[in-house]
Amino acid sequence: MRKFWPFAVLMVFLTPMLMGASCGKQVVRDGKTLTMEVKFFSQANLQQAELLKEWVAVGCTCDASKKFIGDSAKRCLSSAKKALVVEARIPWHSDMAMHNAGLKDERPPKVPPTVPDTGTLCPAPVVAPVVVPTPADTPAVVPATAITPKEG
Numbered sequence: 001m002r003k004f005w006p007f008a009v010l011m012v013f014l015t016p017m018l019m020g021a022s023c024g025k026q027v028v029r030d031g032k033t034l035t036m037e038v039k040f041f042s043q044a045n046l047q048q049a050e051l052l053k054e055w056v057a058v059g060c061t062c063d064a065s066k067k068f069i070g071d072s073a074k075r076c077l078s079s080a081k082k083a084l085v086v087e088a089r090i091p092w093h094s095d096m097a098m099h100n101a102g103l104k105d106e107r108p109p110k111v112p113p114t115v116p117d118t119g120t121l122c123p124a125p126v127v128a129p130v131v132v133p134t135p136a137d138t139p140a141v142v143p144a145t146a147i148t149p150k151e152g
Contacts, residue, residue, distance in 0.1 A: 031103050042094045045086050052083035056121050066119030080118040088115045 060076035063069050068076040092112045098104035 031101070034101055035098065035103060038094050038097050042090050045090050049083040049086035049090075052079045053121060056080050056083065057123050060123060062119070062122035062124075066117075066122040068118075068122065077118055080121040081115075084115050084118065084121065088113045 056076055056079050060068055060072060060080075061070045067073075068080070070076075089112050092108050095104060095106075095108040099107050
């Protein structure tokens, strides 16, 4: 306990001093590098969102109320949410990152954009076509009594 006492006193006094001695506003990274990184990550996320949307369109099924159904409904809903959030908010987050870094003067709105409902990504419900046979489609039925054996 005696060995710990000087360390505890030092931390009690040193921690507030270090926290209070903050630096002024400064950019730690090179502005061009940060701008390129933000653009790269924004584009990469938007491309991934587009791939998720394509997967939802091809691999998911919805009912008439635009709810995902089937064995992969949970995965479809999760993918649709991720794609819509990324598409709606990546531009806002990129602008905010640039503003916070001091590289963009105009501040984005305080409230990020709303995310559309996942039902907007629901593919149209697949309805099996109803095939009504017509007389031309049905083969002619010959009664068994009309067949006469060949003599031979």
